[in-house]
Amino acid sequence: MSNLGQIKPYSEGDDVDCFLERIEQYFKANDVAATKQVSTLLMLIDEKSYKTLKSMFHPSLPKDKSYADLEGALRLRFRPRVSYYRKRAVFDKAIKNEVESVSKWYERVREMAAECEFGTDFEQRVKDKFVTGFRSGQIFERLCEEPISKAIADLLDIALNKESALLERPENVYVNKVKAVEKRVAEADVLLCVHCGKPNHSFAKCKYKTYKCKSCGKIGHLALVCKSKPTHTLEVQEEEDESGLVDIFTVEESVLNINYVAPYMVECCMGLKKLNMELDTGAAVSCIPEETYKNIFSDFQLQPANCELKTYNGQIVKPLGRRKIYKIRFAQCFQSVNL
Template sequence: MPTYGRIEEFKFENNFEEYTERLEEYFLANEIDDDDKKRSIFLTVCGEKTYSLLRNLCAPAKPNTKTFDNLIKILTDHLRPKPLIIAERYKFHQRKQESHEKVRDYLANLRKLADTCQFNAFLEEALRDRLVCGLYSKTIQRKLLSESELDLKKAFEIAVGIEAAEKETNEFRNEVSTTHKVTMRSSECYRCGKSGHNADSCFYKNSKCHKCKEIGHISRKCRKSFPKNENQAKVNKQYKKNTKFKAKPSKVHQIEENSESEPEENSGWEVFTVKTCRTSDNKELKLDVKIEDVDYVMELDTGAAVSIIGEENYKKYFSNIKLQRAMSN
């Protein structure tokens, strides 16, 4: 006759009651009914440490003089002494669901704790009450507390259903958040690199790129590639050429641009040619500048953030240039 299953030796860190349950199932599967045979199998497979303990507990008698049921009772009373009911119930009522613990796992752990509480006929109500009171999710808890007729089965079904819905909602929110971030990145203007507007209304729509010299974007958004050193040298050369001040010897000292200074590549503002400067009797510093191929005299104010001209001069010299609303940085 074939043998079904195998019983390992008992280890003290494990639950002896569970071990005896598996032992009974082994006897049942292999149709072992004789008490002497059960005892012999148990004493053979229980292990050296368990047998030694059992021998001491049975002294002066020998373990093989006891019945199988008697041996199990002797070990059970020693390994699992009768618990204090009030202490076991205290542990049961203090048990709360962990943040990472699923509802079904929480209920399973409550059942394990209730095993030593002797709730008897009150077991289902005790499990229901502890399930509701110990839930981590306040949303599920409020829902269960609003139910007029609630047994353990109904409470479990509602809790599991809401838990699954909350999980799906959180996953959906994460997907939406990720999609929103990608959309915000993709909405960046290809002309200037900023967001909050479309390319057709971009302030730099008519600006000339300092790299490729094409109209419609600034250098930091230029898609054409240049050898870095060669391109930088061209920009530096042009910048030094256009920003050199040339003064009259009798009025102002000559100023040369330091070769270590470099223009900001990402700037979208036009660099106009500055040729000469002169002082007047009232000590104002005047500069001859060229704007859109028009020679124009402007006052130099080193503290000004922008350069402006009057409406009258605009109409007189630059009426062919369409005004655009300025963008603040």
């Protein structure tokens, strides 16, 4: 009878605890006798790891040691040293990202908690962080209605149901939607800037005088104050600049009569890492989600961003940091920018 399951040979850099837990289940599933467990373990580690064990037990050989001795030596040598207080500091500061789903946030909370050695307080700490880590919003307010004794499984179910209900609302059908907005200008006794339509600033130094109108395509004013007839039925809401803030907008399709046009994509390179990003000539900054950074660019250390971002609905977003992209390619052109 063939053995049940397969164990990938351990090599340095793998999670040694997961390896030992799996090999223990392998022994049980295949009724491996205690007298054969040492030999089986030594066959399931690569040559480099075996040489490390051999040097640790010199002048004895690993085959002459007990399974418990080998297991302890593997954990001692290959388990990374962890500062649990540092892990707990990261856990306490964790906040759910805007683009993170409820289920992904729950998984991340449990993964972080597992590294903190909370012991018998594990489930309570997970429950507290899962609820308090939500940003202010309808899901957070709904969870706050529940008693402290509510089980984490029930809280998760409530959050998932609320998230599903919000996503099914008609106004959320389109992921990328531009709202048609009309703003009325002040009466004739108030002098308004011809570039942005706002009062109370130096019109000659208005930062929007170099912007390209989204309505007529001309440079020198925003669509908000455009006097030309629009060539299409889309308008873009430009928001008033505030001190220390950079406006970021999401372009959406809200007019059904407009044919969809695939976005232009550019290839961004950081070292040997590559990422395709959508090109937006009117964007104030180039952004990626925290999850994308962790999955692709986590090897690159971030620098302080020193700014805050404001979405089209006025919500303030604090970037984790910034990083120089040394080569962005579009057609035959290359450029370096901050991400």
